Amino acid sequence: MxxxxxxxxxxxxxxxxxxxxxxxxxxxxxxxxxxxxxxxxxxxxxxxxxxxxxxxxxxxxxxxxxxxxxxxxxxxxxxxxxxxxxxxxxxxxxxxxxxxxxxxxxxxxxxxxxxxxxxxxxxxxxxxxxxxxxxxxxxxxxxxxxxxxxxxxxxxxxxxxxxxxxxxxxxxxxxxxxxxxxxxxxxxxxxxxxxxxxxxxxxxxxxxxxxxxxxxxxxxxxxxxxxxxxxxxxxxxxxxxxxxxxxxxYWEGRTYLGLGPGAAGHYPAREGGGALTLRRTNPHLHDWLSGAAGEAEPIDAEEYVTDALFMGLRLREGVDLADLSRRSGLDVRARYAGAIASNLSRGLLTLDGERLRATPQGWWTLNRVVADFLEG
Incomplete structure (x- = not known):
C-alpha cells in the first residue's frame, strides 16, 4: 500500500x-x-x-x-x-x-x-x-x-x-x-x-x-x-x-509538542530517518533547567500502530483501521488479523466495517487486548 x-x-x-x-x-x-x-x-x-x-x-x-x-x-x-x-x-x-x-x-x-x-x-x-x-x-x-x-x-x-x-x-x-x-x-x-x-x-x-x-x-x-x-x-x-x-x-495518535520539565511530546519524524514519529520526554526540573536534552525514542510504523490501538480503543468509537493504515503505511487489518479475530471471538472487540471497537468487557481488560497485538 x-x-x-x-x-x-x-x-x-x-x-x-x-x-x-x-x-x-x-x-x-x-x-x-x-x-x-x-x-x-x-x-x-x-x-x-x-x-x-x-x-x-x-x-x-x-x-x-x-x-x-x-x-x-x-x-x-x-x-x-x-x-x-x-x-x-x-x-x-x-x-x-x-x-x-x-x-x-x-x-x-x-x-x-x-x-x-x-x-x-x-x-x-x-x-x-x-x-x-x-x-x-x-x-x-x-x-x-x-x-x-x-x-x-x-x-x-x-x-x-x-x-x-x-x-x-x-x-x-x-x-x-x-x-x-x-x-x-x-x-x-x-x-x-x-x-x-x-x-x-x-x-x-x-x-x-x-x-x-x-x-x-x-x-x-x-x-x-x-x-x-x-x-x-x-x-x-x-x-x-x-x-x-x-x-x-492523545487518544487518536496525533502529534503534539511537550514543553516544560518532564513533559512528553509526540513529534513528526525527520524525513529519511526510518522512523514514523518521535517521542521525546524532557528531563526533570534541575536537568531541564540546565538545558539537558530529553530522551528521544524513534517510533516505527508497527509501534505507532500498537500505540494508536492502545489509545484509540479507549474511545467509544474505537479506531478506524483504514485511517490508521493510511497514517502508518501498514495494512493494519491484515497485519493484525490474528489478534483481531482472537479478541472478536472472546467478545472483547467488535468490528463494523473498518471500525474496531472495544466492548465494555474489552475496556475492562484493555491491557490484555493490546498485549495480543504486541505479541502478534
Whole structure:
C-alpha cells in the first residue's frame, strides 16, 4: 500500500508546570514544592524552550493544555508570563485552551484573569465532595472550597471539567457524582484510585480492592449516563459538545509538542530517518533547567500502530483501521488479523466495517487486548 500520510504540522501543545503546594500521597507525577527563585528560572527556561520548539517544528495550534503539578498555584504575574511565552513563540489554540486548577487557588478575580488570558476550559481537581474522602486522599481543599471553585469558574464563562477519584474506601460516590453535576460541569473525568510504586500510599500499604474498582467503574457510567452525560472514553464523560479536544489528540495518535520539565511530546519524524514519529520526554526540573536534552525514542510504523490501538480503543468509537493504515503505511487489518479475530471471538472487540471497537468487557481488560497485538 502507499506510504504513510501523517500531518507534518503539529496542532497540539502540552505544557508541564511541576509546582504543587503539597504532594498528594497517591501522586507519582514529576512535581515539587516551590522554592525561592525556582519559578523564575522555570519561566526563563520555558521561554527558551518555546522558541526552540517554534524553530524546529511547524506549529499551528488547535489546543493548548497546561497541566502539572498545579498550574493554578502560579501567581498571577507568573501565569501571565507563561501564557505570554506560549503566545509569543507558538501561538494559542484556536479550538480549546485548558488550565488545570486546584480548587483552593480559585477566587473571582483569578477566574476572571484566567479567562482574560485565553483559557476557555478548566480541569478542576475536585476528586471528591466528601470531606472525609478528601482528607484520606491528602487533598488540601475541602468540599466547600471545591463547590465554590466550580461555581466561580462556571460563572466566569469557562467550560469546566471535574476530576473524580473512585474506589476510595467509604467514598459516597453517588453523592460525589450528583453533586458535581449539580454544580454545572459539562465534563467529568473519573479515575480509579491507583497505588503507584514509590508513592506515600504505597509505602503505607494502601490497597484498592478489585471489587471496589469494578463497582466504581460501573456505578460511574450508570449515574452519569442517567444524568445526560455520554461516556466517550474509558474514564471520561461529557455533555454534547463538551468533550476534551486536547485529550482526543492523545487518544487518536496525533502529534503534539511537550514543553516544560518532564513533559512528553509526540513529534513528526525527520524525513529519511526510518522512523514514523518521535517521542521525546524532557528531563526533570534541575536537568531541564540546565538545558539537558530529553530522551528521544524513534517510533516505527508497527509501534505507532500498537500505540494508536492502545489509545484509540479507549474511545467509544474505537479506531478506524483504514485511517490508521493510511497514517502508518501498514495494512493494519491484515497485519493484525490474528489478534483481531482472537479478541472478536472472546467478545472483547467488535468490528463494523473498518471500525474496531472495544466492548465494555474489552475496556475492562484493555491491557490484555493490546498485549495480543504486541505479541502478534
Amino acid at each position: 502507499p506510504g504513510p500520510a501523517l500531518d507534518s504540522t503539529v496542532r497540539h501543545l502540552y505544557v508541564h508546570v511541576p509546582f504543587c503546594p503539597t504532594i498528594c500521597p497517591y501522586c507519582d507525577f514529576h512535581v515539587l514544592t516551590r522554592r525561592a527563585g525556582l519559578v523564575e528560572r522555570y519561566l526563563e527556561r520555558v521561554e527558551q524552550e518555546a522558541a526552540w520548539l517554534a524553530s524546529e517544528y511547524a506549529a499551528d495550534l488547535d489546543t493548548v493544555y497546561i497541566g502539572g503539578g498545579t498550574p493554578s498555584f502560579l501567581r498571577d504575574s507568573e501565569i501571565t508570563a507563561l501564557a505570554g511565552s506560549i503566545r509569543r513563540h507558538l501561538g494559542w489554540g484556536r479550538a480549546e485552551n485548558t488550565l488545570e486548577i486546584n480548587p483552593g487557588t480559585v477566587s473571582p478575580a483569578r477566574a476572571a484573569l484566567w479567562r482574560e488570558l485565553g483559557f476557555d476550559r478548566a480541569s478542576v481537581g475536585v476528586q471528591s465532595l466528601d470531606d472525609a474522602t478528601l482528607k484520606f486522599l491528602g487533598r488540601q481543599h475541602d468540599a466547600r472550597q471545591a463547590k465554590g471553585a466550580v461555581r466561580e469558574l462556571v460563572g466566569a464563562g469557562v467550560r469546566v471539567s471535574g476530576d473524580l477519584i473512585t474506589a476510595v474506601p467509604g467514598q459516597p460516590l453517588e453523592d460525589d457524582i450528583r453533586g458535581l453535576v449539580d454544580l454545572g460541569v459539562g465534563h467529568v473525568s473519573a479515575y480509579t484510585l491507583t497505588i503507584e510504586p514509590g508513592t506515600e500510599f504505597a509505602r503505607r500499604g494502601v490497597t484498592v480492592e478489585e471489587d471496589d474498582e469494578r463497582r466504581g467503574f460501573e456505578q460511574t457510567e450508570t449515574l452519569l449516563t442517567a444524568l445526560g452525560f455520554s461516556r466517550y472514553e474509558v474514564s471520561n464523560y461529557a455533555r454534547p459538545g463538551q468533550e476534551s479536544r486536547h485529550n482526543r489528540a
